[in-house]
Amino acid sequence: MQIQPSKHLSSYIRHYIFLENAGNECKRLRLFTDGSTGLIISGSRNFYAAGSNDQVPSSFFYGQPAGYKDFTAAGSFSMIAVVFQPYFFNVLLNLSAKEVKNQIISAEDALKNELLSFQEDLLSGTDPRFIIIKLNHFFSRFMSGKMNSDDELIRVVQQFMLKNKGSVSSKELELFTGYSERHLERKFENYMGITPKKYGNIIRLHHFINLLKENAGSESTACLSYDSGYSDQSHLIKDFKSNTGLTPNQYLKTEKLAVNFIQLR
Known part of the structure; x- marks a missing residue:
């Protein structure tokens, strides 16, 4: 079940x-990259x-995934994933996204016991909407007074x-922002953990994934890869496997728990 945040939080939480x-x-x-933390x-x-x-902490922050991470869940569980806008990790925890790329950080270490009541609510079966x-x-x-000019630059x-x-x-990007390529790379790596080029590749990949799900069986992978901006199908397959660990056909056979969270057979 996917639920949108309050409207005033949409710039921070997807x-x-x-x-x-x-x-x-x-x-x-399997959790794989979609450009978000x-x-x-x-x-x-x-x-x-x-x-x-x-053992993974019961509640944890995840930095920008380098590709994908696999987990096993033994027995019953309930969980809420808060999918951040890519730059929110930096704003919330005041940490460079580059330093925590591909890392898992215990929520208890980052925020002490501030999330304990939410964990207890999940254990007691409280309505997730509440x-x-x-x-x-x-x-x-x-969020009060948190966003500054650099935050706004990355968001735009x-x-x-x-x-x-x-x-x-x-x-x-240089013409759009007025900043040099190197300056933007430094800002992006600090706020998002990746360069603009890598983020563009992730956006393109997920555009292909959306087309793949919408047109499964009706359009060839080659046509969809071209529509997504890939120069050829082999480039797409390489990019797809690097980020998800699967081929497009294998991905279609998984159970989609979320846009970047799947259950493997």
Whole structure:
């Protein structure tokens, strides 16, 4: 279930996602990059990094994923994913997104016990819509006087790139902002953990993913890759596997829990 934040938070939070599993079977989950960072709030402690016995904190922030991360969930669980606008991680925690790229940070370490009540709500089966209303209030108190001119620059550039489906050259960004390519790269890496070029590639990939889901079986991968701005199908396949660990056909066979969160068979 995907729920939008309060309107005044839409510049900082893309959406909330509520997920639950009542069964006892072990599930393989994969989080892959969509250009965003975020927060996972869970009432359980049965999440593990795939391929190890390393337990993942019950609630954690995740930095900009380098590609994808695999987890296993042993038994029943309920969780809320707070999917941030890419730059919000920097604004909220005052940390360089570049320094925490591809990392998991315990929410308890970052915010002490401030998320404990939300974890307890999930454990007690509270309606997730009510929990998300409380989360809207929680995040709102962080925003007073937080945004500055650099925050606004990154937000405007992000919207410009989204509008153009990621197909924006360095020269076009220089003309749009009045800043040099290197200056924008430094700002982007600090706020988003990646360069404008990498973010443009992620936007293009997710544009292809949306077309793939909408046209499954009716359009060839080659046609959809061209419509998404890829020069050839082999470039698309390489980019797709690098970011998701799957081919487009394999991706279609997964269970989509969210735009960048899937269950593997």
